[in-house]
Amino acid sequence: MSLPTKVSIVEVGTRDGLQNEKQYITPEDKIRLLDTITDAGVRRIEVTSFVSPKHVPQLRDAQEVLAGCKRSPDAEYEALVPNVRGMERALECELDGVMLFVAASETFNQKNIRASRETMLGVAREVARMALDAGLKLRGGVVAAFGCPYEGRISDEDVEWIVGEYVDMGCGEIGLADTVGMTNPAEIKRLTTYIREKFPSVRYALHLHNTRGAGLANLLAGLEVGIDTFDASIGGLGGCPFAPRATGNIASEDSINMLHEMGIETGVDLPKLLEAVAHAEKILDRQLPGQLLHAGIPDWEMAS
Amino acid sequence: MSLPTKVSIVEVGTRDGLQNEKQYITPEDKIRLLDTITDAGVRRIEVTSFVSPKHVPQLRDAQEVLAGCKRSPDAEYEALVPNVRGMERALECELDGVMLFVAASETFNQKNIRASRETMLGVAREVARMALDAGLKLRGGVVAAFGCPYEGRISDEDVEWIVGEYVDMGCGEIGLADTVGMTNPAEIKRLTTYIREKFPSVRYALHLHNTRGAGLANLLAGLEVGIDTFDASIGGLGGCPFAPRATGNIASEDSINMLHEMGIETGVDLPKLLEAVAHAEKILDRQLPGQLLHAGIPDWEMAS
Numbered sequence: 001m002s003l004p005t006k007v008s009i010v011e012v013g014t015r016d017g018l019q020n021e022k023q024y025i026t027p028e029d030k031i032r033l034l035d036t037i038t039d040a041g042v043r044r045i046e047v048t049s050f051v052s053p054k055h056v057p058q059l060r061d062a063q064e065v066l067a068g069c070k071r072s073p074d075a076e077y078e079a080l081v082p083n084v085r086g087m088e089r090a091l092e093c094e095l096d097g098v099m100l101f102v103a104a105s106e107t108f109n110q111k112n113i114r115a116s117r118e119t120m121l122g123v124a125r126e127v128a129r130m131a132l133d134a135g136l137k138l139r140g141g142v143v144a145a146f147g148c149p150y151e152g153r154i155s156d157e158d159v160e161w162i163v164g165e166y167v168d169m170g171c172g173e174i175g176l177a178d179t180v181g182m183t184n185p186a187e188i189k190r191l192t193t194y195i196r197e198k199f200p201s202v203r204y205a206l207h208l209h210n211t212r213g214a215g216l217a218n219l220l221a222g223l224e225v226g227i228d229t230f231d232a233s234i235g236g237l238g239g240c241p242f243a244p245r246a247t248g249n250i251a252s253e254d255s256i257n258m259l260h261e262m263g264i265e266t267g268v269d270l271p272k273l274l275e276a277v278a279h280a281e282k283i284l285d286r287q288l289p290g291q292l293l294h295a296g297i298p299d300w301e302m303a304s
Numbered sequence: 305m306s307l308p309t310k311v312s313i314v315e316v317g318t319r320d321g322l323q324n325e326k327q328y329i330t331p332e333d334k335i336r337l338l339d340t341i342t343d344a345g346v347r348r349i350e351v352t353s354f355v356s357p358k359h360v361p362q363l364r365d366a367q368e369v370l371a372g373c374k375r376s377p378d379a380e381y382e383a384l385v386p387n388v389r390g391m392e393r394a395l396e397c398e399l400d401g402v403m404l405f406v407a408a409s410e411t412f413n414q415k416n417i418r419a420s421r422e423t424m425l426g427v428a429r430e431v432a433r434m435a436l437d438a439g440l441k442l443r444g445g446v447v448a449a450f451g452c453p454y455e456g457r458i459s460d461e462d463v464e465w466i467v468g469e470y471v472d473m474g475c476g477e478i479g480l481a482d483t484v485g486m487t488n489p490a491e492i493k494r495l496t497t498y499i500r501e502k503f504p505s506v507r508y509a510l511h512l513h514n515t516r517g518a519g520l521a522n523l524l525a526g527l528e529v530g531i532d533t534f535d536a537s538i539g540g541l542g543g544c545p546f547a548p549r550a551t552g553n554i555a556s557e558d559s560i561n562m563l564h565e566m567g568i569e570t571g572v573d574l575p576k577l578l579e580a581v582a583h584a585e586k587i588l589d590r591q592l593p594g595q596l597l598h599a600g601i602p603d604w605e606m607a608s
Contacts, residue, residue: 003490147602147604150606151606152602152603152604152605152606153604153605181599182602183565184562184565184566185524185562185566186307186565186566186567187565187566210517210595211595211599212558212561212562212595212596212599212602213514213519213520213555213558213559213561213562213594213595213596214520214558214561214562214565215517216517216518216521217520217521217523217524217562219521220489220521220524220525221524240599243598243599244598245591245598246595246598246599247595250517251517254516254517254518255517257516257517257518258488258516258517261487261488261490261491261518262488262489262490262491263490287549290517291514291515291516291517291550291551292517294547294548294549294550295485295515295516295544295547295550296547298451298456298486298516299456300451300456300457300486301456301457302454302455302456
């Protein structure tokens with residue numbers, strides 16, 4: 001199979017990236033990051049999450065940030081919505097799409113949301129109806145599809161069940177998530193191909209974490225089975241609550257650089273995006289896991 | 305093409321990994337690292353380098369370290385040898401193999417060794433003769449084969465020239481190096497395949513750096529064209545003198561974990577190898593770039 005010639009990077013830095021940061025990042029700083037990301041030509045941005053402000057205080061400013069960030073007509077602005085109350089808040093904002101959220105692992109749901117998968121699927125179905133009624137695009141996110149920090153291996157049937165429910169709810173896109181960076185390229189190819197053959201009518205995205213260093217190898221594996229949409233965060237923002245010193249999402253700039261070097265188009269102005277990475281490092285006052293800011297974009301035509 | 309079922313990781317942590325460390329690591333600590341690496345079942349170890357002690361004081365203890373480290377009958381112990389003086393010192397030690405060293409880039413050779421490629425090839429030929437006379441295995445290392453920090457793109461003809469010389473000198477293995485981590489999976493596949501078709505009689509290894517985060521993706525690309533030998537360093541030890549805050553070699557433990565997860569055998573006891581990584585972090589008093597020590601080996605069979 002030939003590789004996709006164009007890839008969409010879904011920037012999740014201000015959502016997945018920031019949600020585990022203890023230090024509160026002001027709406028002004030979030031908006032500045034988002035505006036630079038928009039200016040860099042990123043076509044899809046998961047801006048924030050309408051989780052309970054009590055549970056994730058970092059994202060309590062979801063509405064303010066969505067109201068304040070600039071919009072490009074070429075980009076889509078999305079948010080994670082875990083429940084009906086969140087969807088009510090989301091409907092007060094200007095949004096292009098909504099991400100639903102259910103883990104393929106029963107224990108992950110119980111420990112993180114204190115609800116069963118059955119219950120969460122029921123909630124997701126209500127949220128989906130509200131979002132579709134409002135004309136929004138829908139992605140169904142399958143958390144821990146490639147492995148669970150509590151249960152270990154997740155059966156294909158469990159993933160298939162959640163995806164089937166999402167397809168039935170009207171999701172146009174399914175996001176398969178390696179939430180704690182446990183998977184490997186062979187499994188990326190196997191499970192993604194298996195699920196896509198079961199449900200061929202929808203689009204697929206991969207949500208990859210670099211927790212064990214294999215993030216871009218997993219991205220490559222996804223490309224090799226035809227996946228053209230990947231979540232990533234500027235600087236590799238975002239930690240792993242299950243391994244405090246491990247890294248989080250794959251870094252947008254490292255992913256985009258690899259894609260560009262392979263001749264795959266993303267539409268992103270990489271030097272501009274690095275401005276957002278540098279700003280994120282300044283706000284958080286530490287070096288982030290993304291490599292490109294410090295290594296530099298390769299210069300192939302330099303004079304000797 | 306199906307992937308190799310077995311892969312050799314060549315541990316280069318105490319050579320490439322340490323050579324840029326300003327803090328001198330004592331022979332005792334180097335030997336303790338090496339002994340743990342041997343105990344972990346690593347089958348090839350590039351122990352040290354016989355460069356001038358004046359130029360690389362960190363490795364001035366090459367003979368002492370080679371004399372002191374334990375040997376496994378299943379493992380090969382190798383050293384980098386840049387010149388005849390170095391080979392004379394190497395011949396006083398117990399060694400299984402020698403790595404030769406010429407950059408495909410003229411400027412890289414001039415700036416780093418103050419010699420032309422022609423001159424260095426002449427020196428390598430003398431070293432090769434001495435090594436073969438002593439019954440040692442020979443790898444020809446093509447530095448900056450996938451890109452040069454001074455010249456940018458390197459022509460296929462330049463790489464082909466160096467490899468051809470090495471084959472003529474009697475090297476049984478060619479190591480193609482992405483010395484400053486500039487390359488990408490597509491180029492790994494293209495250049496490796498091109499060179500192997502030109503010189504099919506020798507074995508090939510890839511020396512990869514994770515400078516821009518694509519190290520394990522490049523390893524995967526190598527696997528996919530049938531390469532089964534990769535250099536790596538414990539903890540991702542080793543920086544990049546051209547980008548002071550960037551990372552160095554691909555991390556052995558992250559590479560081996562990905563291979564094991566893919567069902568590819570390396571012979572390495574990963575928990576044991578992590579002891580060497582932890583010891584390296586203790587010696588250097590900082591967190592190294594390798595992820596696995598902090599994220600943990602995935603546990604697939606845990607109870608829910």
